[in-house]
Amino acid sequence: MLRYGLNEGLVKNLINTFTYEFWVLPENIHHIDTQSRTIPANRNGKNYIIGPGYVESDHDAAVSVSVGLNGITIYEHTLENIYAVLVYETTIKDLIHIAIVYDEGEPQLFINGKLVKKGERSPKTYVYPSGMIGGQPGLFFNGDINEIRLWNYCRTEQNLKELMNTKLSGNEAGLYGVWPTPPVNVPEIQRTNTKSQNSQNKKSRLNKNEAIEVSIVIPSRNKYPLNLFTLYSLEQQTFNPSKMEVIFIDDASTDQTEEKLKGYTAPFHFKYIRNDKNLGRARVRNLGIHLARGRILIFLDAEMITEPDFVEKHHRLHQSKTNLIVSGAMHSKGIYTCIFPEFKRKQINNISTLSKHNKEIFTKVANFKYPCKEPYPLLQRSDIAREIIKELSFEVYPWFKSITRNFNADLEGFEFPWMAFLTGNVSIRKELIIQAGLFDEEFVQYGYEDWELGYRLYKMGAKYIVSSDVPTYHQEHPIGQSKWKEAINNLGLFTIKHHDIDVLILGLELAGLSDLLTMNKILGEYKILVRSNPEQYQKFQEKFICILETIYLLLQIDIRHINILGAAGFGSDDGKELQKDINSIKGLKRFSNLTNLLEKVMKSNKKNNSAN
Numbered sequence: 001m002l003r004y005g006l007n008e009g010l011v012k013n014l015i016n017t018f019t020y021e022f023w024v025l026p027e028n029i030h031h032i033d034t035q036s037r038t039i040p041a042n043r044n045g046k047n048y049i050i051g052p053g054y055v056e057s058d059h060d061a062a063v064s065v066s067v068g069l070n071g072i073t074i075y076e077h078t079l080e081n082i083y084a085v086l087v088y089e090t091t092i093k094d095l096i097h098i099a100i101v102y103d104e105g106e107p108q109l110f111i112n113g114k115l116v117k118k119g120e121r122s123p124k125t126y127v128y129p130s131g132m133i134g135g136q137p138g139l140f141f142n143g144d145i146n147e148i149r150l151w152n153y154c155r156t157e158q159n160l161k162e163l164m165n166t167k168l169s170g171n172e173a174g175l176y177g178v179w180p181t182p183p184v185n186v187p188e189i190q191r192t193n194t195k196s197q198n199s200q201n202k203k204s205r206l207n208k209n210e211a212i213e214v215s216i217v218i219p220s221r222n223k224y225p226l227n228l229f230t231l232y233s234l235e236q237q238t239f240n241p242s243k244m245e246v247i248f249i250d251d252a253s254t255d256q257t258e259e260k261l262k263g264y265t266a267p268f269h270f271k272y273i274r275n276d277k278n279l280g281r282a283r284v285r286n287l288g289i290h291l292a293r294g295r296i297l298i299f300l301d302a303e304m305i306t307e308p309d310f311v312e313k314h315h316r317l318h319q320s321k322t323n324l325i326v327s328g329a330m331h332s333k334g335i336y337t338c339i340f341p342e343f344k345r346k347q348i349n350n351i352s353t354l355s356k357h358n359k360e361i362f363t364k365v366a367n368f369k370y371p372c373k374e375p376y377p378l379l380q381r382s383d384i385a386r387e388i389i390k391e392l393s394f395e396v397y398p399w400f401k402s403i404t405r406n407f408n409a410d411l412e413g414f415e416f417p418w419m420a421f422l423t424g425n426v427s428i429r430k431e432l433i434i435q436a437g438l439f440d441e442e443f444v445q446y447g448y449e450d451w452e453l454g455y456r457l458y459k460m461g462a463k464y465i466v467s468s469d470v471p472t473y474h475q476e477h478p479i480g481q482s483k484w485k486e487a488i489n490n491l492g493l494f495t496i497k498h499h500d501i502d503v504l505i506l507g508l509e510l511a512g513l514s515d516l517l518t519m520n521k522i523l524g525e526y527k528i529l530v531r532s533n534p535e536q537y538q539k540f541q542e543k544f545i546c547i548l549e550t551i552y553l554l555l556q557i558d559i560r561h562i563n564i565l566g567a568a569g570f571g572s573d574d575g576k577e578l579q580k581d582i583n584s585i586k587g588l589k590r591f592s593n594l595t596n597l598l599e600k601v602m603k604s605n606k607k608n609n610s611a612n
Contacts, residue, residue, distance in 0.1 A: 010053040010062055010128040011150065014176060018129050019155040020065065020100040021164070023146035024049060026092060028274045029287065030068030033084035037120055040081040045276050049141045049148075050100075051132030052077045061124040063107075064132075065100055067092070067143070069273065069291060074100055074107045076122060086119035091290045095144065097164050102127060103154040113161040133179050142274070148179040207242040212269065213295060214244045214315055215430070217288030220302035221251040221278065224260055225377055226475040227302040229337050232384040235267055239311040245269035247288045248302075252278040282439035282449040285423065289438055292430060301424040304472040305335065305389055313469045314427040322429060323462050325454070328470035329422035330404050334396035335389060335473045339368055339376040342478035351378075354394055361392065389473050396474065402516055409465050415502065415523045417464040421454025425472045428457075436460055440497070447487035448494045455498060488555050495552060501526065504548040511551050513600055521593040529591055540581040543574070547601055564601050578602070 011018075031045025046066040053062035054077065061076040074086040086107045099110035105122040108115060133148055153174045168178055216234065220227045227248075234246060246268060250257050252275045262272055271291065279287065285299065296318050298311065310328075317326045336351045343351075348370065355361040355378070364378050379388075395401070403414065411417040420426070436456045443449035458464070491510070495503050505523050508514040514522060530541060550568040565575055582598050585591050 009131060010055070011131045011176070012128055014129055014150075014152055016102060016105045016122075016127050017152075017154050018102050018176070019149075019151040019153065020050060020129065021097070021147075021149040021151070021155075021160065022049060023095055023097050024067055024143060025095040026067050026069050026141070026143035027272060028068060028142050028276075029070045030066050030073070031276065032071065032089060033073060033087060035084050035087040035119070037076075037083050037085060037123065039083075041075060041084040043082060046073075046075075047141055047143070048132075049143075049145060050130050052082070053128065053130030053132055055079055055128070057126075059125040061122055061127045062130050063100070063102065063127060064130055065098075067098065067141070069287070072098060072109060072111075074109065074119065076124070076127065078124065085122070086117060088117050093291055093293065095146065097160075099155065099160050101154055102129075110157065110160055113157055113164055115157060150176045150178075152176045206267075206269065210240070210242040212243060212245050212293040214239065214298060214311055215288075215292035215294030215296070216244065216246045216298045216300055216311070217249070217285060217292065218246060218300050218302050219249045219251055219281070219284040219288065220253060220257060222253045222255045222257070223302040223477070224253070224255045224257040225338060225375055226477060227257060228260065228264075229379060229384060229475060230300070230302055230304055230306070231261075231264060231266065232381050233305040233307075233389075234311075236308045236385055237268070237306075237311045238309050239315060241268040244311055245271065245293060247271050247291050248273065249284050249288055250274045251280075251284045252276060280441075280444050281423075281446070282441045282443045286438045286441065289430065289433060295430055296427055297430050297433065298427040299423040299425070300472070301474075303475040303477060304332070304424055305337075305384065305475060306472055307389075307470075308387070310470055310472070313467070317465065317467065317469075318427065318429060321463065323432060323460075324429075325421060325432075325457060325462050325464050326427045326470065327420035327422055327425065327464060327466050328468075328472055329425040330397070330400040330420065330466050331468045331471040332397060332400075332425065332474050333393040333471065334476050335393045337377065337379045337475045338477075339365070339372065339378065340478050341372050341374065345370060355392060358388060358391060361388075393473050399516065404466060404468075406517060407466075409467060411464055411466060413524075415520050415527075418454035418458040419451060420464045420466050421450050421457065423450045424474070425470065426450075427470075428462075432457065432460075432462065436462075443490055443493060445486035445490055446483040448490040452494050452497065455494075455503065492552065492556065495549075501545065501548070504545065504552065507548060507551040507555055508597070510555055513551070514597060518593055522597055525591040525594040529585065529588075529594065537581065537585075539577070540585075543570075543578055543581070544598075546570075562604055564604050575602070 026047055028047060030047040031042055033041040047068045048064055049067050050063065050065040052064040052075070055062050058079045061078050064075045064077060066073045066075065069092050071089040073084050076083050076085050086109055088109055097112050101108040101110060105127050107119040109117045129150060151174050168175065170178060218230065231246070237244065246266065248261065248271065250261070250273065258274055264270065264272065275284065289297065296315055298314055314326055318324055336354065339348060339351065348365070348368065352362065352365045355365055361378050368376055407414045411420065436453060439449055439453050443452065491506065502523065505519060508519050508522065509516055526544070529537060546568050547564060550564055554567060579602065582595050586595050
């Protein structure tokens, strides 16, 4: 019989024909190798449920199995290399039954009793199953394992379905061994204070039979301990915890996130996923979407603190419409919950001023020793429960405020409602985001991956609400190096995918030729002009699009608005025609913002000519 130990080595009593069975739910993704018997696989990134056994002869191979949220891989280990002999990519959301069947050296994969894929027959004389259950030291399986069975023959679909849901007596014909075990890596209960104990008690009362209504997707990269405060705020939700889940994706953090949060317990359904490699903003959120069980998805940044009715209000707003997108990010405020080593004295003095009305926090700031080597928390779990967040918060994001002050909640009159698709705090029905095609994973660097999806949703007819009822509090942290170049490159990708005036016009603000509100008026006027004069200004439309394209190209080389017409390839005749169109549009007396912009463009050309 297989024992509870890890280092069982090879099961040499079984050769070439055998069957593994197990019920399993992984907690993280694993590396996807290329299926091949000639190209060695990568030795890293495995989530071994059956660990590698080592052979002593070039005639032998040992079988191992890795299972991740993104699929299943069967490996064979030879004297020199490891080969991925069967690779099956799929999304695993729930506990599933997996069977690895070897039939005279040919690997076969069954899921829930059904054959899904076969691999090539092994060229080795002897293929042995490994007895290294759960991996080996340093390679433990992350997830839940209900039972592992090992049989001495090739089991069929009928064999599997007959017994997969039946408790074995241990005397079944052909059963070599069975390994019963409780879930692997069961999180340790945190008992740091009474609130933590209460959270654990709530968790034990979760009704697992209730359908999940809301899935909260939180990607996190190097945001500890801010991400812990975010989770603490979600513990306080008034929404039924049995109907909500938090999918926390640690995107290859190098700070204490894995150490501190892997064992986190919560009063709601909680899933911690660790990526060995950084997937990036688009891919990591798509992973969360695939894993989500709720009908409504809330995307939340790892450093956002929520109010107690945050989930309840997001959920309530979606009950009247199926094509609604609820955004609260534009109503976010700032808060300091930690002092970081990167903070300067001036910033610490500012924190002291902000906390002067809270004696406890003010004292913590006063006791802070500058400089520090690690984050210095100003809050604790109980502070989140006491809702002192509001009194410590302050106004931030003036750019967002210019929108919320000038337009109502449904953004009537705002030409860019899709700008409200901000993944720091936004909710949407899962079926709608799947229909739109999820986040575009070609956006691998910083910026615009959220707006690009928001724009696709907008063109599909989605309706946006910028709600002040679901605010969040952004925990201020050190600002990394400027990502201007990455953002400009992603804007270029945005314009390639959507070569529309609505997207091309974004370059006006970035180039300093317009502020947001004026840019909004320019786009509105342009659309009215085109609708009311579809034939008269066709050539003008072509010139205007060319000007916007050129403004973006100049941004790529960090030139804002010098000689725009020359850079666009306009000759003197083109300039004269454009001026004629400007004068004609001026005569209509309805398009002053559009004509003012065009005159700026004309002046940029004249300044360049005079300089020459």
